Amino acid sequence: MAIKDTISAAPLATLMSASLTSTYEPINPLGLPQPAFLLKVHNFGTTIITISLDGVNDHDVVNPATTGEVYGGEGSSQPANQNCLWPKGQIIYAKGVAGTGSIYLAAYFQNRVSP
DSSP states (O other): OEEEEEEEEOOOEEEEGGGOOSSOEESSTTOOSSOBSEEEEEEOSSSOEEEESSSSSOOEEEOTTTOEEEEEOTTOOOSSOOOOOBOTTOOOEEEEOOOSSEEEEEEEEEEEEOO
8 A cells, every 4th residue: 555645634532521430441432543653632621631552551641731742653663763653443541530621632644545
């Protein structure tokens, strides 16, 4: 599959802060539609959230005071310095104390074209 020199965004995923509990819930239950080079988690809720990549282990926290975290994969690959991408189907999970507001996941990918 060929790669185009353009960037697209996945549909914005949303999780209501009021639904948060101490158990991880998917922000994007269907997973990423394409391998993504950039993920952004925006916490516009009123409480700190914990982020997980597997729904079990804690991987990061996002404070509502900072509103968001950016997770870039591009340029992170070793040893050949090729691009490193978040895999297609990756689900991002959040947990925390219920609050008000929303949590958003934005993902960006390079367009692919069928041969």
